[in-house]
Amino acid sequence: MSIAVFLESYNGKLVKAAKEAIGVAKSIGSDVFGIAIDNNVDAVIEEAGKLGLSTVKAAAGITIYHPAMYSRIIFNAAKDADVVIFPGTVWGREISPQVCVKMDATPVSDIIKVVDASTFKRSLHGNKIHATVKAEGKIVLTVRAGIFDVPELGDGTANREEITSEVAEGDAMIKLAEILASSSDRVELTEADIIVSGGRGIGEATNFKLIEDLATELGAAVGASRAIVDAGMRPHSEQVGQTGKFVAPKLYIAVGISGAIQHLAGMSSSETIVAINKDEEAPIFKIADYGLVGDLFEVMPKLIEAVKAAKKSA
Amino acid sequence: MKVVTLLKVTPDTETKFQINSAGTDIAEDSSIEYIIGPYDEYGVEAAIQIKEKLGGEVISVTIGSGNEEKSIRKAMAMGVDSGILINNADLKSSDPLSIAKAIKEVVEPLNADIIICGKLATDTSDSFIGPALAALMNIPVISEISSLEVTEEGVVATRDAAGRKERFESKFPVILTADKGLNEPRYPKLPMIMKAKKKPLDKKDTAGTEIRKNVTQVKAEFPATKSAGKKITGTPDELVSELVTGLTTKEKIL
Known part of the structure; x- marks a missing residue:
């Protein structure tokens, strides 16, 4: 079983939820590869290697987030995978449904526990109910942030495979016009x-x-x-x-x-x-x-x- | 400006839920109060504010299974002009991708400038429909927005993403999903409540799409409760001393 995980990062650093998603991926199977998109993709690959990934498909030179472009890149990199895993972040929640549509896969959002490769626990009704769901077919998962452990750092390195990105008709409809730094310098x-x-x-x-x-x-x-x-x-x-x-x-x-x-x-x-x-x-x-x-x-x-x-x- | 608001009717999360006899889901009983999904309600309010500023109409679209009309009428009393309700329990319990495809069949012919819904359905904890619909219709999406400006040319919206504020600009048509903080949904006034009863609600049994059930919910349970807490009493100095000792020696956090 092939498992892909989106390595969400910002300025060359993996976000914590992406590290947790790597842990989830490794708990489901051993054939795991990462997908990285960053203006400093080398740093992301290095960090992913230390967290235990042996392969990272990387799109270099993309300087700004664009939901449709990211979805296309991840779809092209992940379309042959059986399970595609996204961190439960704003970006993850925005891109994962679009990748799921392109793959015609089965969405399972916001999981809080892995039972087995196709069975997951989810939290419903404002965490008043926990439900166990079984999914068929190719699965696109999002992982609730803050629940799963980050894998321990090792001294591994990941092989890099290039993935390309092309501009598509319609991309110019929308742009991320400005990123304002957080108002405080506190940790998020x-x-x-x-x-x-x-x-x-x-x-x-x-x-x-x-x-x-x-x-x-x-x-x-x-x-x-x-x-x-x-x-x-x-x-x-x-x-x-x-x-x-x-x-x-x-x-x-x-x-x-x-x-x-x-x-x-x-x-x-x-x-x-x-x-x-x-x-x-x-x-x-x-x-x-x-x-x-x-x-x-x-x-x-x-x-x-x-x-x-x-x-x-x- | 034509605005479509996707409106899911959900059990109020304040409900004291029971588990059904099969142990697979919540029991659908009379103690459940059905409401407009809290995040969808921010979408409804945003849609009405767009109409108030730029003119046009607001249409709500709902996939339901029988508990929805009261909430749709409430949205109409807030200012929604007309509604479409697909009443089909099979569809409502199908996987989210089938629901997104059904919504596409209904929404695409409306040729809306803006489609807006909540960032999250609180009942199923899905954030799927808005971005999925964008991919199905091949139009842009800006999700989880907390501010919005609409002009004749397009929209400017901001959101909080991992501590950063991201500001997006998009042309029409565009899909938006609403986060808390976008606005304060209004309370319907009595004359509007009376008027809402007469607004058109188009009820259908199907959206004409395939219903796929690739996800089966096999078990529902109450979350395990954390073991009973430990209270510490005493003078402020004693409280602080016991806490700091615990955090340094036992929890090893400090």
Whole structure:
């Protein structure tokens, strides 16, 4: 069985979800090749080799993302594969259906577990139901980001096969006109090992500095609950939960977050969960490994100092 | 401007779901409230705002199995002019590619300038239909947009992609999929609710496409719940001390 995986990258670096997708591919079978499109494709091939891929089909010299062009390149590289795997990213979700149409394959989106090469678990109804599905024929998979392990780095190298890209009629209809860098230099939520999130208990937007200060000390990403995003205190790009982002970092610190189902749906797979809340009955305590019952305005300044001290002594 | 909005009717995710007796899916019972898919609702609102700015009409297209009319009427009360409903339970439970092909059969003859839907169907967790339809119709797609500007010449839309903001420009026709943050869907007002009852809804049993069932759902279950949490009480200093000790020695994160 031949398995293709799209190695989504940006400026020569694989995104975390693509590394997870490599892990998924290797768990399904051994005959795996990657497909890379980047302006610095050599760096992507090198990284993919270290993550255990022996072959990468590479399209060099493409300087900007274009959904139709990417779909065409990936289709041409992957059309003989039995399974084509995409990371669960904006690009992956945009391109994978187009490749699936071209292959006339069977789509299975947003998987959270591989049972076998044609059987997968998916999370439905806002993570209230987990379903097992069996797929027939050629399969185009997207993998939910943040669930699967990244393969360990080795010293392997991948062989490079060139793939070409041609401009097609209709490509000029649309262009990616501008890429604006992220407004902050913080690590992105879905890429982060540690996330510090704030909720309604924060009270006012200015108090969010406590969340940001702790995140800075920990090198963490900043998240927010739906309540304070809806209140306009934080941007939607920071929202964790059913209508925001799905995250599963090593450490999730929920500050002043009560733990509505909609929030838990987005973070309950985190490895270690810390909750700080003065309401002892808050549902977040049901899943917190460290449930600190206390006033966040008293606890947070002390925690920030303690983390600083711990870093110094480390 | 002619705008088609793809409208999926889904169970409210706030529903307390039960599993059916076969253990393969949720039980379809009366406790389920059916709503316009939350992301599709952003698409409906965007479509209406385009019409309000530039004139034209908004048509909704739905693939359904019997629980849809109330939600379509709500979209009409928001400002959708007319609707098309393909009522076919077999089609609704087929694989997403068959559904995309059926939607193409219905949508392509409408010659829309803009086709808009949600970025995600919350019931099946699929983000498939918008980009698939773009490939089937060979037109551009901009997915998961959080801002949109439409002029007579085309659209400018931005989205958040892995921490970057991407700004796309496209000519017509184009398919857009809506993320949260694009707009605030309006609440229908009473006169519009009355008017919506009389708006045309074209009901069909088939889109005339092949129904393929390449995906079989064999099991449905509730997610495993995390083991009960551990509460720590005490003075702020004690709380912080126990946490930092745990994170350094036990979890080895710090």
